[in-house]
Amino acid sequence: MPVSAATSAAGATASAPRLALEGVAFRYGDREVLRGASLAVAPGEIVGLLGPNGAGKSTLFAILAGLLPPAAGTFRLDGRAIPAGARALRAASGIVFQAPGLDGKLSAEENLAMAARLHRVPRAAARERIPRLLEAAGLAGRTREPVERLSGGMRRRVELARALVHRPAILVMDEPTTGLDAAAFRAFWAEIEALRRAEGLTVILTTHQPDEAERCDRLAVLAGGVVVACDTPAALRARVPGDVVVVEADDPEAIAAEIEARLGLPARVRDDGVHVEKEQAHTLVPRIVEAFPAGRLRAVSLRRPTLADAYLAITGASLDEGKEAA
Known part of the structure; x- marks a missing residue:
């Protein structure tokens, strides 16, 4: 069963991180992309994986999303050890990918209904939950239009609603606001904050945008496949x-x-x-x-100083560097 954001899994201790990773490693052939990355995220916390392309953040996202098996590493969900890519982690997570993943020919309502069926959400719960999610996303009155007719910001909020349809404990997002204008960016993040306050949702996201990184409680600074620092945005800026x-x-x-x-x-x-x-x-x-x-x-x-300055001071590299996504 999926773990509700409002409650910990049975047997979890109050002080346990919602998700803890230790020593996560991954290779693409001879190229070592992750070299023992470690991170612990508390319930209700928003943690950003900060780094340019090539730092390893997108590979770590793919591992959290269950798309890649790590070569090494241990995982704990609510204090309990789980195998990498375990069904328990996938069930407890909602995923928002960087690339659009909606069916443009279907309506927002139909996209969410399909996701609910894939996650085995009971029909009665889905009928109650889907309209509420779409209303919270600011889509009341347009829920039955084909998604391809919606603006980019609206489509992104549909992606978020779809990821939440099974009430996950953890929301994992890959560069979630890339390509959004300022108004759509603010609307997207207002919804994330409201969900965190209302349901204690835990959020992990990858980003290379300083404005987005500022929204996080803590930032895990990735360089060369390792988490080299993890602290609040203010504490990281203070390093400059x-x-x-x-x-x-x-x-x-x-x-x-x-x-x-x-x-x-x-x-x-x-x-x-x-x-x-x-x-x-x-x-x-x-x-x-x-x-x-x-x-x-x-x-x-x-x-x-900005977070881009802090990243440069900590790693010696620019957030704009990196030619290969990893």
Whole structure:
């Protein structure tokens, strides 16, 4: 039987994590994608797997979704040891994939009804639950339209409702808001937060978007197939010393080299310009402006560290790096 989000499985202790993984490993041929990743997620917690393509987060998602068997690792659900890919974990989980998975020719109501049958939800429970889920998703009045006629944000909320039709204890999502506009992003996350408050839903998601990562209670920072840090967004940002000066110029590599040579400070070239991190960084802005002749710099600005800065400080890599999804 699926485990309700509102209650722990029989025999679980109050202090046990909802889900705990230890030493999870996986290879694609000769390439080691996960190298002993470990993570514990508490009931009702939202934990993000943060990293660029190639860090191992999508492979870990596939293992949690039951799509890939790990080469090694132990799993515990509500304090009880379970085999990797066990039916108990699949039954306790709702999955939202990055790629669209709805049948566009069917209505939202029909997509949820099909999912309910696959999860063996009793018919009476499905008849009661499906309209409530679609109403919560803001789809009242459009539940019988073919899904292909709905907006991208609406379709994404249907995917979420479908994942919840069997009342899972854990919601596992892969880059859930990729491609959504700002309004759809806010609506999607408002629904997640409401579910967490109402039912104690535990959420695990992969993301490389700092805005989405900020919504998490904790972030597991993945690099090279290992969880190298796991903490709150604020605690991870605090690992960046001081503030960040961003220098915009036509030749950022040359500017970065000159800042290091003239001011003796490390400078990194990022997508939005040259980044220089320093405590009391406001005192650095006039020094940088004075170090270059007029016309060399387009703009110099100061801002607080972001999670992208924190990821770079912790791992030495950018969230934008990584060519192969893993």
